[in-house]
Amino acid sequence: MAYAAHHDGLPVRRPLMKNIADGAAPYLYSAPALILIVTVMLVPLALGVSYAFRDIQLLNPFSGAFIGLDHFRALSQDQAFYRALRNTLWWTGASVFLQFLLGLVLALLLDKPFYGRGLAQALVFLPWAVPSFLAGLNWSWLFNPVVGPLPHWFYALGIMSEPSNILSDPQLAMWGPIIANVWWGIPFFAITLLAALQAIPRDLYEAASIDGAGPVQRFLSITLPFLAPTIAITILLRTVWISNFADLIIVMTNGGPADRTQIVASYIFTQAFKRLDFGYASAIALVLLALLLAYSMLIVILRQWLLSKD
Amino acid sequence: MRAKPILLVTAHRLAILAYIAFALFPLYWLLKVAVTPNDLLYSEGIRLWPSRASLEHFDFVLRHSAFPVFFRNSLIVSGSTAVIVTILASLSGYALSRFNFRGKYWLVALMLLTQMFPLVMLVAPIFKILSPLGLTNSLTGLVIVYTAFNVPFATFLMQSFFDGIPKDLEEAAMIDGATQFVAFRQIILPLTLPGIAATLGFVFTAAWSELLFSLMLISGNDQATFPVGLLSFVSKFSVDFGQMMAAGVLALIPACLFFLLIQRYLVQGLTAGAVKG
Numbered sequence: 001m002a003y004a005a006h007h008d009g010l011p012v013r014r015p016l017m018k019n020i021a022d023g024a025a026p027y028l029y030s031a032p033a034l035i036l037i038v039t040v041m042l043v044p045l046a047l048g049v050s051y052a053f054r055d056i057q058l059l060n061p062f063s064g065a066f067i068g069l070d071h072f073r074a075l076s077q078d079q080a081f082y083r084a085l086r087n088t089l090w091w092t093g094a095s096v097f098l099q100f101l102l103g104l105v106l107a108l109l110l111d112k113p114f115y116g117r118g119l120a121q122a123l124v125f126l127p128w129a130v131p132s133f134l135a136g137l138n139w140s141w142l143f144n145p146v147v148g149p150l151p152h153w154f155y156a157l158g159i160m161s162e163p164s165n166i167l168s169d170p171q172l173a174m175w176g177p178i179i180a181n182v183w184w185g186i187p188f189f190a191i192t193l194l195a196a197l198q199a200i201p202r203d204l205y206e207a208a209s210i211d212g213a214g215p216v217q218r219f220l221s222i223t224l225p226f227l228a229p230t231i232a233i234t235i236l237l238r239t240v241w242i243s244n245f246a247d248l249i250i251v252m253t254n255g256g257p258a259d260r261t262q263i264v265a266s267y268i269f270t271q272a273f274k275r276l277d278f279g280y281a282s283a284i285a286l287v288l289l290a291l292l293l294a295y296s297m298l299i300v301i302l303r304q305w306l307l308s309k310d
Numbered sequence: 311m312r313a314k315p316i317l318l319v320t321a322h323r324l325a326i327l328a329y330i331a332f333a334l335f336p337l338y339w340l341l342k343v344a345v346t347p348n349d350l351l352y353s354e355g356i357r358l359w360p361s362r363a364s365l366e367h368f369d370f371v372l373r374h375s376a377f378p379v380f381f382r383n384s385l386i387v388s389g390s391t392a393v394i395v396t397i398l399a400s401l402s403g404y405a406l407s408r409f410n411f412r413g414k415y416w417l418v419a420l421m422l423l424t425q426m427f428p429l430v431m432l433v434a435p436i437f438k439i440l441s442p443l444g445l446t447n448s449l450t451g452l453v454i455v456y457t458a459f460n461v462p463f464a465t466f467l468m469q470s471f472f473d474g475i476p477k478d479l480e481e482a483a484m485i486d487g488a489t490q491f492v493a494f495r496q497i498i499l500p501l502t503l504p505g506i507a508a509t510l511g512f513v514f515t516a517a518w519s520e521l522l523f524s525l526m527l528i529s530g531n532d533q534a535t536f537p538v539g540l541l542s543f544v545s546k547f548s549v550d551f552g553q554m555m556a557a558g559v560l561a562l563i564p565a566c567l568f569f570l571l572i573q574r575y576l577v578q579g580l581t582a583g584a585v586k587g
Contacts (some may be wrong), residue, residue: 007400022490023411025405025490025491026405026406026408026409026411026414026572027411027413028554029401029402029404029405030401030402030406030417032398032401032402033399033401033402033461033465034402034417036398036454036457036458036461037420037461037462038423038457039420039458040436040454040455040457040458040459041424041432041458041459042420042424043435043439044432044435044436045340045431045432045435045462047435047438047439048431048432048434048435051434056434058434065325070338080331106329107327109322109325109326109329109356110326114322114323118574120326120329120330121574122570122573122574122575123330123334124326124329124330124333125331125333125569125573126333126334126337126566126569126570127333127336127337128569129515129562129565129568129569130519130562130565130566131336131518131519131521131537131561131562131565132519132521133519133521133537133540133564134340134519134537134540134558134561135336137554137558138336138337138338138339138340138555138558141339141343141551142336142339145345145356146352146355146356147351147352147355147356147551148339148355148356149339149356149358152356183332183333183336186333186531191573191576191577195576195577195578198577237425240425240426241369241425244426244427244428244429245426246430247556251346265428265430268428268430268431269430272430272433272434278434281430281431281432283428285428285430285431286431288427288428289426289427289428289431292426292427293426296422296426304446
């Protein structure tokens with residue numbers, strides 16, 4: 001490393017070739033990954049962005065012409081899109097909040113050693129390994145009163161007035177995919193938060209309890225500040241990821257009933273594969289991408305601002 | 311004074327049990343449906359265990375369906391993807407962890423960008439690019455696509471493992487005359503074995519579950535992966551839930567085994583790297 005040569009304080013003269021080789025090292029290490037990402041993701045992305053300005057319909061051989069901003073004009077009038085946008089907010093907000101909350105509690109429960117912790121940890125993290133569409137199929141089965149127990153349990157508990165399928169109830173349908181998503185996503189938060197918890201130096205807690213700090217005070221003044229960076233980055237990543245995550249909704253409700261569970265990502269899927277209108281689908285995807293980028297920038301700027309304030 | 315800890319410990323164990331029940335109950339139900347004979351499927355739909363259990367669905371799926379082919383295809387695709395991604399991500403993760411270079415910022419930004427957009431958007435363009443190369447309807451094409459999709463996150467994962475290993479180790483080796491690459495291969499990589507295991511498992515389960523691109527890029531039954539195969543149980547005359555769930559249970563086995571083995575390293579490795587923003 002050229003950098004290290006300056007760094008150790010001794011002015012070492014090194015052959016030119018070696019300097020060039022050292023300078024190229026990081027690029028060589030990252031080149032294979034970079035080339036693959038550019039050819040398989042960035043180039044198709046650029047192509048996909050260009051589709052947003054073209055009339056691309058899969059079964060229509062006369063399509064393909066540039067039509068400028070027509071898709072976006074149509075989109076601004078599309079009531080189904082606005083409904084999908086509102087549903088996305090609800091779907092993402094509820095899923096991330098519940099996954100985070102339950103994941104944090106689970107991480108705290110697993111933080112201290114106890115008999116059987118290894119086994120408990122392996123079992124509670126298991127849903128993460130279940131393929132998402134299989135999780136969706138399975139949960140729609142569980143919510144079905146003919147073959148699933150959940151409606152009957154809800155009825156017995158008095159939550160429901162009769163054992164019916166919440167997936168076909170327009171008021172409640174969104175809860176189906178949200179519950180499946182929470183079940184599936186708790187392990188992600190629990191794993192990352194548990195890792196962050198275990199990195200907190202133990203003597204801090206001892207010192208605090210010698211000073212007479214109670215458990216709540218220790219949590220607020222030690223645990224939470226240490227976890228804050230991890231919490232910020234995982235919530236950011238998960239929010240973006242869950243807004244794009246349509247598998248469960250497509251498998252469980254297909255956007256229904258009456259579009260009540262249609263989120264933007266599943267709306268894109270419907271446009272592309274049911275109506276085969278790739279141009280319009282790309283335009284919607286581009287708007288979603290812009291919104292998510294804006295959201296991420298906002299979080300990053302907010303974080304910088306908070307850090308600089310300290 | 312003694313009553314309080316016992317109360318706390320009991321509450322803690324009960325909470326853990328509640329989490330385990332919540333995590334496992336849907337998987338239990340999957341198994342229950344898979345062993346329920348067809349004639350009892352609806353009449354005993356909500357019983358916790360059927361009055362008569364049978365392995366007929368498993369027998370049918372293993373001997374009379376194309377499922378073993380799907381299973382083999384999935385194993386090939388997920389295994390190759392996991393190995394290639396882990397190699398590429400070790401290299402790029404090492405670059406991000408150990409070097410300060412111009413373009414590092416852009417590399418990270420590019421990788422973050424790939425996590426931002428709906429992948430549905432890429433289906434048509436990727437099909438258009440792979441088609442003339444003869445890579446549609448081929449497992450190789452699928453491996454290439456999955457590798458690209460998984461490299462960014464795997465790179466960040468590997469970087470956090472490398473960050474947990476002190477720099478002095480390879481600096482000492484380099485003073486002894488080793489090149490950085492030799493130091494990387496012989497000293498750093500062996501120390502990162504838990505991280506490598508975690509990345510392998512993570513990518514394997516991700517590739518094992520992928521449905522959309524498999525559905526779009528593969529048209530023949532002999533190249534189909536198991537998620538696509540599972541859907542073929544739906545698209546027949548009627549949905550055969552018993553067989554589908556039996557296939558689902560079988561398909562869960564490798565992913566779950568892999569995950570049970572690596573989840574410990576995932577936590578350990580992320581701890582070592584002290585995941586920070």
